[in-house]
Amino acid sequence: MLENGEAIAVKRLSKTYMYEKEFLREVECLIKVKHKNVVRFIGYCVDSQGRADSYNGKFVMADVLQRLLCFEYLPHGALDQYITDASTGLDWRKRYKIINGVCEGLHYLHQNRIIHLDLKPQNILLDDNMLPKIADFGLARCFNEKQSRAFTTKIWGTVGYLAPEFSNREVTYRFDLYSLGVIIIEILTGKRGYEDVENILESWSYRLDKSERDIQLEQxxxxxxxxxxCIESNPAKRPVSVQHIITRLDETRSMDSSIEAAVTRSSRPQVMLAPGTWRPPTTLHLGAFLYPSF
Structure with a gap:
């Protein structure tokens, strides 16, 4: 809890002597990012304290490092708690909002040359309004301006969300796209792996509101x-970028907005005037502005 009463979440790194590089990498990435769909980084703390302990039968004194990362507190927890099939759990609007938010957050990271490398539902947190925020940058990599790929001796991550090319130790921006695809399928179906589009549509057709069924089924x-x-094994067959994905989502979102606007207009009360009824000219309304009272 901060002095202003704001609740925060604290991430404590265990065995910190083993994770010096990971800690520095995560802080570097967190300092760079500020976006509504990325968890807000508040600060970090590194503290060294002396500790007496027994080692190989001898009494020794050693310095123990404590490394802490502080973030905004998100009360709804992680996305993995809300993964269900289409018949239960979150309605379509909430799921669609989460998919859009994750894509926008990932696009922002890629624009800032950051590859997350551990994108999964457990690392997507939700705020009071179920707005998704990407978290946990312990495995992230920062590219320079001219860099689009890298080769590394080790790639850590979560089985099931790791792109197949991890076996080649190759890291590109499309590495994250594979993880994104797995997450999207999970949000739609409640499980990982390939699913037929028509089967997914059928599973949702029974739950959607009749008034919005067509547009939501298209979404x-x-x-x-x-x-x-996104879950194509060949990276070249995945979408070109997250921006490309967002453009496609925006098209269906704009259709939804057009429908909402039309419904709003149709719900406004209509004033019907009898034939021959005098209507005051609209320019008279300007009087209040042109001639203010003193």
Missing amino acids: VRVCAEIGIE
Whole structure:
């Protein structure tokens, strides 16, 4: 808890002597980012304290490092708690909002030349409004301006979300796209792995509101197609970038907004005037502005 009463989340690194590089890498990435779909970094603390202990039968004094990372506190926890099939759990609007938010957050990271490398539901946190925020940058890599790929001796991550090319030790921006695809399919179906688009549409068709069924089914279709494209084993067959994905999502989102606007207009009260009824000219309303009272 901060002095202003704001609750914060503290991440404490265990066995800190083993994770010096990971700690520095995570702080470097967190300092660079500031986006509504990325967890807000508040600060960090490194403290060294003396500790007496027994080692190989001898009494020794050693310095113990404590490394802490402080973030905004997100009360709804991680996305993995809300992964269900289409018949239960979050409605489509909330799921669609989460998919959009994760894509926008990942696009922001890639724009800032950051590859997350451990994107999964456990690392996507939700705020009071179920707005998703990407978290945990312990495995992230920062590229320079001219860099688009890197080769590394070790790639850590979570089995099931790791792109197949991890076996080649190759890291590119499309590495994250594979993880994104797995997450999208999970949000749609409640499970990982390839799913047929038509089966996904059928699973959702029974739950959607009749008034918005057509547009929402189109949104489900687009998300399913994107998810399947992202989990292609060949990186070259995945979407070109997260921006490309967002453009496709924006098209279905704008259709939804157009419908909402039309419904709003139709719900406004209509004033019907009898034939021959005098209507005051609209320019008279300007009087309040042109001639203010003193």
